[in-house]
Amino acid sequence: MNSELNNFFKEEQKRVFEPGPYFTQRVMARLVSGPSGVEARAPGIWDVLPNAMRPIVAVALMLLFAVLAIQILMPVEPSRGAIEAYVKQDLSPREQMLFADPQAGAGKAQFEELIVLEEPAQ
């Protein structure tokens, strides 16, 4: 360490505050009046959490709000999710009947179209 810093640290050793004559009374008065301002302050949510947990909780909350926002803002049909809705959007009614929605009652016309497709050309 260079001499400038050494001199600075030596100078710092001399700089000391002494307690004033009423310091003890002030401390005792604070003790009598109950917990200090610092201690009495109602703990907020960040005071309750240990320091290391704060970023994790913040990220988790952000993700939670993002998911909630997507759920609320994106119109999704009740019977199918976002991915299904995206995949299904390009299907023709025939393809939809075959691959995507086998439970739904198929139209007679659609059945006939499919049967015609399978019949060998004469």
Added chain:
Amino acid sequence: MNFDRELIVRAQAGDREAQESLVKAFSPMVFRLISRFFRSREDVEDLAQDVFVKMFGRIDQVRPDENFPGWLQRVTVNTCYDELRKGRRRRLALETYGPHEIAERTVQPKEPEDFGKARQALQALDPKLRIPLILKEVEEMSVEEIARTMGITQTNVKVRLFRARKKLAASLGSVKK
């Protein structure tokens, strides 16, 4: 030391006289330690009060055979660390949102120019590095004492001291250029 032990036992039992005697006995040490990190008398006195309020709030945790001054030093250094961190956050916010000359305000005008630069460089250090450096260089504590006071390992103290000195030298070097 026996006197201290008896005082602590009485203070734990709620004896006001013993509590007063403890404040009187240990306030010079607490003031001296806080003076190493804060330059205004008001700050030092406020923090010293906080330290004693914390001390009495946790005095039940002290075993009479424990090194009481060492425990109190730890409480004091932790209180200073919390305050320095808060101050650093405030200062960063000010530096970000308001172009005030914060560093100049914290330096007393009477001291030599070199000391002003050294102080600025020291204040720019993260409290995690500043505290062990000040305890070593100004309080002349050993690495073992610093480790005990800060509640970290001796290796960690050495690493922090090394980093603090390196950063200090770098910032003083850049000031000279």
